[in-house]
Amino acid sequence: MTYKNKIRFDVGISILVVIIFIIAILFDSCWNNYIPKFLIVHVGSIEDLMNTLFTVQASVATLGTAIVALMSEVSKEKVYGMTVSKFVMQIKPVIFKHKIIILFQLLLITFGYVALGLKFYNILVALFFITMILIIIMIQDIFTVFSDPDSAVKDVSNYYLFVFKKNKAKCELIFKNIKEDIEQAIQNKNTIVIQNDLELLEKILQIILENGNKKGLLLFNNVTIDILNRIFESNNINAWIITINKLKEFYKKCNELNNENQQMYLDIFDGCFENLMNAISKLVCNDLIDKIELYSLHKELYRNVQFKKNNNNSYQKNNKYLSVFSGRLYYLNEKNAKKSNSNNEAYKFNISLFKNLKYLIAYFEYEKIDERMELVYDELLKYTKILIDEKETILEKTFFKEAFVSYGDGKKGMINYIFVIMIYLYYLVSIEDDEKLVSQTERNLISSLLKNNKSKFIDFLHKYHVNMFSKEFENFANEKLRFWERMPEDEAKSINMDYAVQNFIIMNCIYFNSNKKSLKESIIPFVKNRVIYIYSSYAGKNKDIIERKYRSYLELFLIADEQEEVISNRIKTLEDCIVEIYKENEIRNAYAVKKDNNYFRELEKICGESITKHLKEKINIFNAEVSKNENKKDILLNLTTEVSLLDRKALEEDIFELLYNITVSRLINVIRPCLLIENTKNSDEEALSIFFENLKKYGIDVETLIGYKSWFYGQKKEKQFRLFEKNCKLIKSANNSNVLIGVDSRLVYFNINKLNIKIEKMNLDDFPDIKKDTNDNYLYNITNDIYIPFSKRELEQYINDTKRKVIFELDYNFGFLDDIIGVGII
Known part of the structure; x- marks a missing residue:
């Protein structure tokens, strides 16, 4: 019986009791103690019958205390953090709570004695039947627990769900009970209870979302974070698997119920990020988690990202650790793989992380959700950087294979991604000259990778080099690479990453613009607002240095046999263009200030x-x-x-x-x-x-x-x-x-x-x-x-x-x- 039906039942019984009592009063007051013949048994006199009836009523009334004593066996047993005895005797009955019934029956005995003395026999009969009804209600409540132990679980669950719909004031207490129940289950290693509690939380979440209960959602987020951290900090691997799957269901449910009229978002992931990542990593190393479920969680997390507008700019409000999801899993996976000697599994998993990010990009591109797609590209960039920094052999099967397969249809995001990674590789090999930050071994390894894949770079650059020739791309690359510069510990150094971005773009401008006019047009966006700096870097005394850098760039990404005279002429043309832009800029500024x-x-x-x-x-x-x-x-x-x-x-x-x-x-x-x-x-x-x-x-x-x-x-x-x-x-x-x-x-x-x-x-x-x-x-x-x-x-x-x-x-x-x-x- 649902909690709602229980309310109806109690109200119905109350009405029945009142009707019986009223009829009895009418019989005694209007029809001279008329007692229906079918209620009279063959006894010597009506007085003897009433005495016997009163004795039976008193005996039955005291039966309530014996029934309560039976509940002592289950008084400590809890369901969803609530004791079964408390629920059955106090919470479940809406009107006929067991304490009230026992007190009321004692009063009925008193009323029965008075009725017997005053010879109100119909009232005495009514009191007998009322007593029987109340005892039957108690017996029904209690013996249901013994005959069907799962009924309490179902009833408490229905009660919690009903309360969340009707009584928001009790929400916090319900969350407290569920949290305590899970904590006890963790100590007892009771996975079934953990699963039941998480399923109840999912139903509660659905009610919260359907009713737009923002306060309830805030409570849900905070309690769920605490619960998940406790579960992941335990050593119950089965509980980990259940919890990860249920976390996915939480986010999926939230995403399904979001619409144009209501947008509500969970904020659980960031609060349990470290413990969640540790649990996933250990499960992966032991091949105990379905990769499809894991990547499905990853997708639902992205679908649930909330964006806020601020001065025409949007910023990410939740799930902020998503950008390091794959990278964090990589590091933990490598660490756990060494402990468990499962390097082969780690190798496959690291490749699958890259492929999963590509799948997410394709998914959000199909759904035409640009903001989320940009977030996935950001994660892909950071994951690729980790692979480069860790000198991973899977680079050949990820960046140098998967990425270069995907740019063919001209996707701007993938093109920009490849360019940013190329600039980072260029920075490591040609720009950062501190051996403590980039060892010669690392330079040689990267140079070898670039050499082996030069044909891909040549095709890519010839097809999309124009995408770089804009201030928009330079700003994008600087933003993504801003924190990628390698810095020594406790030392200061000059910042080289901005120069790496600028130099990479200008080297391409030189190569892909053989005449002065087109070269000048391509470099104007990068020169006109910082002409003094550009002139100091690429013209005048630095001409020889730029020639060497240009030659180095060609060897890394393009042809390596361009003649010295051609290179010298290209650099001279660059200098002439910078000088012309500088002069035009000065003349334009002079005209603007003339008086x-x-x-x-x-x-x-x-x-x-x-x-x-x-x-x-x-x-x-x-x-x-x-x-x-x-x-x-x-x-x-x-x-x-x-x-x-x-x-x-x-x-x-x-x-x-x-x-x-x-x-x-x-x-x-x-x-x-x-x-x-x-x-x-x-x-x-x-x-x-x-x-x-x-x-x-x-x-x-x-x-x-x-x-x-x-x-x-x-x-x-x-x-x-x-x-x-x-x-x-x-x-x-x-x-x-x-x-x-x-x-x-x-x-x-x-x-x-x-x-x-x-x-x-x-x-x-x-x-x-x-x-x-x-x-x-x-x-x-x-x-x-x-x-x-x-x-x-x-x-x-x-x-x-x-x-x-x-x-x-x-x-x-x-x-x-x-x-x-x-x-x-x-």
Whole structure:
């Protein structure tokens, strides 16, 4: 009987009991103790009959306690973590729980005694029948357990499933019971119980998924992870097999019930990954697991991967260890194979891992599920890398056989996979030169593999080399190979993998583009945004190195007998293309930053006024009323700069401090003839003493200090100077920190009229050191030691667009009221 039917049964019996009792009351109250004749036996009187009936009722009522005593034998036996006695007596009965029945029967005895005394014989008869019904219910519940032991398993299972549908609050308790039951079964090595519990979990999972119960699914994930880890940590191999199969069924069930309206995903695999892999590996080495079941689990795990969108990008949320599934199994399989001397089985299994990944790719390609197919390719890449790193002989039967059979139909994923592996092989043989990281033995082994399969590489490259000639592929290869670089322990090294990717692509560009135009077009995506780096790597002084690398590349993947002159011409063409791209890039950038004359005139006016104002604010204390003053114009600064750097910020902020310091220097030069100068450095121990002696000696009332350094630690009169300094006006200048000048500003007139800014064009005459090449082009030094050839017209336009001469001229007046205005230490 299902739990739902049990509820109906209990409700029906309750109604029947109430009806019997009501009829009895009616008979006793309305029909004068009428008792149907068929209930009367041949006794001397009705009173004797009722006495006998009451005695029988009391005896039957006490039978309940004896029945409960029978359950003591099975009181400790558990089903799905729940004791059978608790389920039969408390959980299964919805209304007529055994405790309630026993208490109710005791009350019925009391009611029967009262009914007998009051001669309510119909009620007494009703109480007798009610007692019999309740005892029959108890007997039915308990003897079902003894007659059919499996009924408890079925009933508890039905109860759990019913609760999951109707009472979510009890879900956590049910999971706790199942978990405890499995833990006990593990200790007792009871595989049947483990299997039953896992089957119940599968049914519960189906209910959770059908009802979209996300909280229940979270509980299921957490409990199942704990359960699976406990099982895999045990030594029960049969339990391992059952559990692995059931894990597959969990994921399969979830995948089958997912649809457009509801997407729910399991998160079990990552939580039990290590223990699961160890168990699978041991089963494989002992040939105790069906490979089809294993790979079916692998497929269901991929089908259950959840992707989340984030800023138009998707990321994998669960099953994150899938990318190392095959690789982890490989390492564990090799380790266990050595222990059990089953190397032949390991060899076959490692090949089957590769073939299984190819099957998964074909499956997701057929289903047109690109995101999952990309994940499988990622796992295939990592597994192939492991085979390479471990110098596996199965490479001949996997990568060099299976992969090259699959690219013929032009699948982008397989083509990219082969390219990435080729780049990694190229990195190991030609790029990574640290013997500690790649031994000569390993280089020779890989070189031999490449040589034996060169014809495959030649066919592949001739057919699909164009797939590499894009920035998209370079980014893809860099992303996949980012963490493949071999690194020494506790040491730093330069990163070579990015260069390996770049060099592999450019070597192919050189080989497959025999004319300059096509070569230039093919390398533009890789050159234009990092032209300085590319030029430094492939042109100029590195030409000979690139020739050697190109020759090495040909020997590995293509023909090995290309003539030296052809190779030299190809590298020269590459250099010419890079130079042209570099020049075009510079000219394009120059055009983008060019400014018209109105821009520069406006800049001269606004910045000139702004800087004049700020200079006056900082040096506006020399206002003596002199009868005569002198006007002077000095060039403070004459610099050559880039047009792209010429703006208000550069002139008003970045250069202002320099202009201010130079202006202070001009001020010092102007007042110097009126100073009493001591040729003592202000770093001398006696400098401050001399300074104060001169002030006292010549009676100069100094209240302004100019140009000195900010500290005089250890010098005599330092404290006196600090006190003196507090009462002075300060004009400090970083460029004049080697002098100390004190003046009476009331005797000085120094007024800045204007700072004039002139922004002038430049031409070839401003670059007298430019040389020419054999084609009469000007070799212009773009940066560092990079010289780009320009025609005269091109260079003149380029200089006009990018260069300007900026002249800062200070117009000021000055005068003095006395021949001596202060003292100085210089």
